[in-house]
Amino acid sequence: MQDHRRVVVTGLGIVTALGLDEASFWESMLAGKCGLAGIKKFDTSEYKTKVSSEIDDEILGPALKARKIRPADRSVDIALLAAHQALEQAGLFHPGEPPEPSSMATVFGTGAGPSLSVFNATRKFLDRGLTGIRPSTVPTCIINAVSAQISMRFKLRGPNFVVVSACTSATAAIGTAFKMVRDGQMESVLAGGTDAMINPLIFGAWNNLGVMSANPDPETASRPFDMDRNGLVLGEGAGALVVETLGSAVKRGAPIRAEICGFGESSDAEHITRPDPEGQAAAMKAALGSAGVSPADIGFINAHGSATRTNDECESISIRRVFHSAADDIPVASNKSFFGHLLGACGAVETITTILGLETGRVPGNRNLVNPDPKCDLHLVGREAREVDSPYAMKNSFGFGGHNAVLVLRRWDDS
Amino acid sequence: MTVEEIIDKLRELMKQSSTEEEVDWDAITQDARIETLGFDSLSILDLIYDIQQDFGLEFEAEKLVEVKTVGELAIFLKSAMDA
Numbered sequence: 001m002q003d004h005r006r007v008v009v010t011g012l013g014i015v016t017a018l019g020l021d022e023a024s025f026w027e028s029m030l031a032g033k034c035g036l037a038g039i040k041k042f043d044t045s046e047y048k049t050k051v052s053s054e055i056d057d058e059i060l061g062p063a064l065k066a067r068k069i070r071p072a073d074r075s076v077d078i079a080l081l082a083a084h085q086a087l088e089q090a091g092l093f094h095p096g097e098p099p100e101p102s103s104m105a106t107v108f109g110t111g112a113g114p115s116l117s118v119f120n121a122t123r124k125f126l127d128r129g130l131t132g133i134r135p136s137t138v139p140t141c142i143i144n145a146v147s148a149q150i151s152m153r154f155k156l157r158g159p160n161f162v163v164v165s166a167c168t169s170a171t172a173a174i175g176t177a178f179k180m181v182r183d184g185q186m187e188s189v190l191a192g193g194t195d196a197m198i199n200p201l202i203f204g205a206w207n208n209l210g211v212m213s214a215n216p217d218p219e220t221a222s223r224p225f226d227m228d229r230n231g232l233v234l235g236e237g238a239g240a241l242v243v244e245t246l247g248s249a250v251k252r253g254a255p256i257r258a259e260i261c262g263f264g265e266s267s268d269a270e271h272i273t274r275p276d277p278e279g280q281a282a283a284m285k286a287a288l289g290s291a292g293v294s295p296a297d298i299g300f301i302n303a304h305g306s307a308t309r310t311n312d313e314c315e316s317i318s319i320r321r322v323f324h325s326a327a328d329d330i331p332v333a334s335n336k337s338f339f340g341h342l343l344g345a346c347g348a349v350e351t352i353t354t355i356l357g358l359e360t361g362r363v364p365g366n367r368n369l370v371n372p373d374p375k376c377d378l379h380l381v382g383r384e385a386r387e388v389d390s391p392y393a394m395k396n397s398f399g400f401g402g403h404n405a406v407l408v409l410r411r412w413d414d415s
Numbered sequence: 416m417t418v419e420e421i422i423d424k425l426r427e428l429m430k431q432s433s434t435e436e437e438v439d440w441d442a443i444t445q446d447a448r449i450e451t452l453g454f455d456s457l458s459i460l461d462l463i464y465d466i467q468q469d470f471g472l473e474f475e476a477e478k479l480v481e482v483k484t485v486g487e488l489a490i491f492l493k494s495a496m497d498a
Contacts, residue, residue, distance in 0.1 A: 134461055135463075136457055
């Protein structure tokens with residue numbers, strides 16, 4: 001029988017509208033700040049939805065320049081920035097020194113990859129035909145540019161690839177990294193997720209699908225589990241985690257942020273957009289089984305909680321199917337109430353939030369939960385952060401295509 | 416356009432496509448060798464494309480095989496524009 005190794009997280013990197021580093025992000029979360037605003041990148045007068053979670057270019061530009069990241073594609077740029085933070089924190093990259101080649105793998109989730117570059121290239125082609133297409137369009141626009149650019153920049157010579165499974169992409173990437181390390185394939189993996197889809201075409205596609213909130217007030221638009229929730233709010237962001245064996249982390253004297261104990265995944269195999277509670281429940285059960293913990297051991301759940309009427313009700317049903325009466329006492333919150341739905345990156349950013357919650361014992365609330373929907377029959381955290389002292393947490397992600405990916409994480413306490 | 420004006424423009428275009436962070440583009444003179452300015456086989460294609468678009472010229476990239484310095488490139492472009 002394969003000897004499974006313990007898997008830990010030793011570095012975190014986070015790039016969102018709520019902060020371009022861990023400290024400012026977490027401070028903003030605990031202070032209840034809103035990461036949403038009216039869209040600045042293009043004219044939304046014809047769109048039903050006017051708000052999103054855009055990263056401020058006036059802050060991002062200098063942050064990229066400070067790390068000598070030449071802007072190439074937005075989703076790649078922010079992924080590189082998050083990767084820098086995670087690797088630096090883990091002691092695996094030192095600013096000012098050339099990267100030391102390693103056998104680390106890179107597994108990154110993304111829903112649409114370099115989507116802004118694809119949009120811009122398409123627009124130029126439609127304007128000017130063949131002469132509008134820049135020679136470097138292929139290497140810029142391939143979806144695997146996300147993981148490849150990270151691998152190249154930091155000389156990570158293990159396998160590199162992207163995981164594309166809609167809103168579960170990053171969670172599944174972290175889960176894949178967990179299995180690669182646990183099962184002995186790799187000593188370490190840089191895992192995470194990125195997406196930057198706020199452009200007129202993709203935003204327009206989401207607009208016309210009708211699942212986004214039409215609430216023009218950014219402060220109140222994203223309302224997971226609330227009776228008056230009326231859709232999701234898109235955002236852009238990236239998160240990165242250094243995932244390695246416990247042995248390797250201890251040998252290096254690396255800071256251990258959390259342990260990844262389990263991962264479960266499943267497919268609904270039902271509908272391309274409508275979620276199914278059985279599929280979701282199967283992924284949660286698989287994650288618990290993989291971690292060797294029972295439902296009652298979970299201290300809090302970082303929900304997918306996208307704020308659509310369908311997801312939040314479905315997720316509530318699926319959590320009940322797994323946790324039964326234990327769900328009466330397990331706090332549930334969705335970070336999307338703070339910074340919207342980061343699509344292929346949400347799993348990474350929200351896993352990081354879960355780790356910070358385990359470390360600090362403080363779990364950010366459901367920011368806009370004013371009137372809980374009775375159909376969301378869960379122990380929902382209120383609007384304020386609350387204290388939770390527990391070793392285990394669960395992170396749920398569910399995505400279009402019937403994808404379900406769930407992680408179980410453990411607070412690191414040197415044992 | 417004079418050769419100097421073309422060199423000024425080239426500095427701007429090279430800054431866009433080069434992969435080298437440490438170049439002081441304002442200090443680039445006509446004797447600067449293009450191969451030292453952070454262009455690989457991919458980014459040089461982008462540079463040639465940007466030059467063609469910006470100067471409104473069409474030429475085969477092969478015509479630049481003998482062009483080694485920024486000054487030689489500027490002279491090549493001037494003669495293409497004057498032709």
